[in-house]
Amino acid sequence: MTAALAIDRLEVVFDRFRALKGVSLEVQPGESFGLVGESGSGKSTLLRAIAGLAPVTSGGIAVDGRTLGRGRDKAFYRQVQMVFQDPYGSLHPRQTVDRLLQEPLAIHGVADGERRIQRALDEVGLGNGFRFRYAHQLSGGQRQRVAIARALILEPSILLLDEPTSALDASVQAEVLNLLEEVRRRRKLTFLMVSHDLAVITHMCERLMVMQNGEAVENLAASDLVERKVTKDYTRNLLKASEGFVRA
Amino acid sequence: MSTLLDVEDLRVTYPTRTGVIEAVRGVSFQLGRERLGIVGESGSGKSQTGRAIMGLTPPQAQVSAKKLAFDGIDLMAASPRERRALRGNRIAMILQDPKYSLDPVMSIGRQIVETLRAHERVSKAEARERALAMLEAVQIRDPARVFDLHPHEVSGGMGQRAMIAMMLIAGPELMIADEPTSALDVTVQLDVLKILDKLVAERGMGLIFISHDLRLVSSFCDRVIVMYAGKVVEQIKASELRNAQHPYTLGLLDCMPRIDADRHPLPVLDRKPEWAA
Numbered sequence: 001m002t003a004a005l006a007i008d009r010l011e012v013v014f015d016r017f018r019a020l021k022g023v024s025l026e027v028q029p030g031e032s033f034g035l036v037g038e039s040g041s042g043k044s045t046l047l048r049a050i051a052g053l054a055p056v057t058s059g060g061i062a063v064d065g066r067t068l069g070r071g072r073d074k075a076f077y078r079q080v081q082m083v084f085q086d087p088y089g090s091l092h093p094r095q096t097v098d099r100l101l102q103e104p105l106a107i108h109g110v111a112d113g114e115r116r117i118q119r120a121l122d123e124v125g126l127g128n129g130f131r132f133r134y135a136h137q138l139s140g141g142q143r144q145r146v147a148i149a150r151a152l153i154l155e156p157s158i159l160l161l162d163e164p165t166s167a168l169d170a171s172v173q174a175e176v177l178n179l180l181e182e183v184r185r186r187r188k189l190t191f192l193m194v195s196h197d198l199a200v201i202t203h204m205c206e207r208l209m210v211m212q213n214g215e216a217v218e219n220l221a222a223s224d225l226v227e228r229k230v231t232k233d234y235t236r237n238l239l240k241a242s243e244g245f246v247r248a
Numbered sequence: 249m250s251t252l253l254d255v256e257d258l259r260v261t262y263p264t265r266t267g268v269i270e271a272v273r274g275v276s277f278q279l280g281r282e283r284l285g286i287v288g289e290s291g292s293g294k295s296q297t298g299r300a301i302m303g304l305t306p307p308q309a310q311v312s313a314k315k316l317a318f319d320g321i322d323l324m325a326a327s328p329r330e331r332r333a334l335r336g337n338r339i340a341m342i343l344q345d346p347k348y349s350l351d352p353v354m355s356i357g358r359q360i361v362e363t364l365r366a367h368e369r370v371s372k373a374e375a376r377e378r379a380l381a382m383l384e385a386v387q388i389r390d391p392a393r394v395f396d397l398h399p400h401e402v403s404g405g406m407g408q409r410a411m412i413a414m415m416l417i418a419g420p421e422l423m424i425a426d427e428p429t430s431a432l433d434v435t436v437q438l439d440v441l442k443i444l445d446k447l448v449a450e451r452g453m454g455l456i457f458i459s460h461d462l463r464l465v466s467s468f469c470d471r472v473i474v475m476y477a478g479k480v481v482e483q484i485k486a487s488e489l490r491n492a493q494h495p496y497t498l499g500l501l502d503c504m505p506r507i508d509a510d511r512h513p514l515p516v517l518d519r520k521p522e523w524a525a
Contacts, residue, residue, distance in 0.1 A: 038433040039404065140290065169289040169460045171517045174503035178513035196433055203505035203514070226508050241434040242507065244467040245441050 002065040004029040004158055004190040005050070010059035012042075012049050012214075019045045021214045022059065029064075029157075032184065032191035034205035034222075036198055036238065042214035043194045044085075047160045050192070051082045063158070074108060081151035085163035087143035091135040097121075097146050098131045104154050120149040123186075124179060141172035145179065152183060159184075161193040165200065177204060198225065198242045210235045252422055252454040253279040253301065256315035260296045260305060271296040271309075273478035279422070283448060283455045285465035285486070287500065288475035294458045297475070298424045301456070302341050303331040318422065337367040340420035344427040346407030350399040357383075357395030360414045367418045382413040386443050405436035409443065416447060423448065426458045441468060462489075462500045474500070477524035496523055 003026040012020040020042045027033040035043040048054040050061055052072040061068045063079060084090040092100060101120060105113045121127060124145040135143055144164060151159055164180065165173040177200065184191055195201050201208050202222045210217040210232070218232050230236055260272040272293040277284070288294040300311050303323065316323045318339060323331065343349035351359055360379040364370060370378070376395075383391035386409040399407055408428065415423065428444065429437040445468065448455045459465045466472055466486040474482040474497045482494040492498055499517040 038435060170462070171289055171500060171503050174505075174514040174516045177505065178516065181513060197505075198434075199505045199507050202507050203511075226510075237435055239507070241438050244463055245438060245445075246467065247445065 001028065003027060003062070004031070004064060005192060006060075006062040006065075007046070007050070008060040008062070010046065010049060010061065011057040012045050012054050013057040014055070019054070019214050020049065023211070023214070023216050024059075025209055025216070025219075027158075027190055027192055029190055030188050031207065032193065032205045034201035034208035035192070035194045035211060036196065036201050036208055037211035037217075038196060040213070041211040043211050044162050045214075046211075047082065047162050047192065047194055051080065051160055052076075077104075077156075078108060078154050079156050080158045080160065081154060081156040082160040082162065083144070083147050083151050083164050086167050087140055087147055088135075088167070090147055091143055093135055096132050096134055097126075097138075100135075100146065101150055101153055104150065108154060110154070116153050120153045123152060123183060124149045139172075140168050141175060144168060144176050148176075148179065148183070152187070155187070156189070158190045158192065161191060163195055164193070166195065166197065173200075180204070198238055202226065210238065251278050251280055252319055254315055254317045255279075255297075255301070256313060258297065258300060258311070258313040258316060260293070260300050260309055260311050262309045270478055272300065275475070275478075275480055277473055277480070277483065279454050279456065281421075281452050281454050282471065283457060283469040285457045285459065285469035285472040286475060287459060287462045287465050287472055289460060291477075292475040293478040294460075294475050295426055296478075298341065298426050298456060298458050302339060302424055303335060304341070333367075336363055336415075336420075337418045338420055339422045339424065340415035340418070342408075342411055342415050342423065342425040342428045345431040346399065346404060346411050347431070349411060350407060352399055355396050355398055356402070356410045360410070360417055363414050364417045378417060379413070382417045383410070385416070385447065386410070386413045387439070388413075403436075404432050405440060408432060408436075408440050412440070412444060412447070416451075419451070420453065422454045422456070424456045424458070427460070428457070429464075430459065430461075437464075462497070463504065479524070481523060494523075495520070 005027040007023060007025050009022040009024055010020055011022055023046060035046060037043045045054050049056050098117065101117045102113060105116065110116065121131060126142065126145055165176050168176060183189065193204055202225050205222055207221050209219050212234050217234050220230065224230065230239065256276045258272055258275045262269040262271060275297055286294045286297060299305050305311050313324055357379055360382065361375045364375050364378060380391045380395060383394055388394050388406065388409055429440050432440060457465055457469055466489045469486050472484055472486050473480050476496050482492060482497045484492055502515045503517060505514060
């Protein structure tokens with residue numbers, strides 16, 4: 001079986017700073033794969049490099065067995081879409097939801113826009129009432145739903161999720177995570193998801209990679225984390241930190 | 249237990265073109281020298297409560313209360329000048345994100361010294377000494393170097409420690425921490441909490457810890473107030489959180505993913521209109 005997404009010794013260098021130091025991973029079709037680490041560990045850079053938003057210095061990225069070159073063509077973006085962390089920054093403030101959702105359709109010359117917008121909005125649980133609102137008229141959770149609808153409207157097979165819930169309240173986070181799981185099941189999507197929250201990643205993903213300083217620390221199955229079967233101190237610290245504050 | 253802060257029927261309202269928005273609707277609580285957590289979602293009025301106590305409510309908003317007293321001082325009747333003397337001196341506030349709450353064009357040391365000299369008459373040399381000692385107290389390894397750095401040159405965790413140092417230097421009796429660790433990495437979060445915990449305990453301060461993370465707050469505070477739509481829906485001892493009664497509190501506790509529980513889909517809050525009544 002060809003991997004949906006194969007990363008081979010990927011290097012990303014900004015000026016002289018090596019943000020990614022030869023990271024490799026494979027995500028199978030329909031799988032949900034998580035990346036965990038602290039700020040500066042390179043997890044978001046990896047996602048951005050796949051989407052063509054960060055400069056790849058060396059190494060290879062292959063989607064469904066096809067190796068990507070420097071540029072990304074339209075076919076790539078029909079297949080791979082990204083959801084960003086901050087729903088306050090990732091939606092155009094002067095465009096209505098309708099206009100936001102038309103943009104990808106116009107770029108890709110999709111004909112049945114009307115039906116797709118309806119479907120995407122229904123799918124993320126927003127309905128038609130939200131169609132002609134502006135981003136500032138929506139709550140954080142509703143905005144992230146719009147961002148997910150925008151990613152889904154081209155019917156991609158792979159979603160890159162960069163901390164999709166870390167700007168949201170805990171209660172809203174649960175709603176958005178449930179939504180993501182549901183669309184994944186319905187559309188048989190492949191997820192590559194970044195989060196600094198181990199609990200979120202174990203909840204959402206079958207396998208995960210722990211990253212630190214642009215390198216892979218270890219690869220784990222979600223079940224390993226549940227059984228605390230980790231080998232590296234760094235992961236152990238993350239696990240401990242996720243359990244909350246303990247007074248000494 | 250002596251009462252440090254007494255809040256009774258606190259209300260904050262914002263007049264807008266489309267009518268009055270009631271951000272805080274009759275909040276009452278008392279605080280001694282203890283750690284009190286205020287938990288709620290965005291828009292529940294938890295930050296507005298903190299800001300009203302601090303006296304940082306914007307001028308267009310209206311604050312009213314039957315009683316708002318800090319150490320016997322009636323804050324509702326205090327002049328702006330008196331409030332200003334309290335602010336930063338006896339009542340201090342830590343904000344969420346050091347990227348925005350520190351002055352970007354002033355070195356960290358100068359900002360700390362500025363706070364100190366705004367409230368006490370001390371020489372420049374002594375102020376510097378005390379700022380360095382404070383930076384050391386928040387476990388910054390090389391205080392002399394960090395003293396001269398600007399906020400953009402330090403990490404989020406370091407910036408937040410500098411913020412705590414700045415807030416503690418005048419020796420406040422009440423500290424309001426508004427989401428002090430939400431912008432930080434999980435591991436750094438715990439370091440910062442440890443520092444805060446130690447300093448609060450050593451100095452016998454009262455602490456109001458505002459956060460949306462009920463689990464974090466309950467592991468850190470003695471007592472928790474849960475707010476919904478501008479009202480207090482439940483007050484409970486952190487140690488008895490398991491026996492919480494209100495469905496909103498239970499929902500908040502339950503909705504977070506846990507590493508050792510396989511729950512698909514996650515339980516979500518089923519908001520009832522009567523909670524807001």
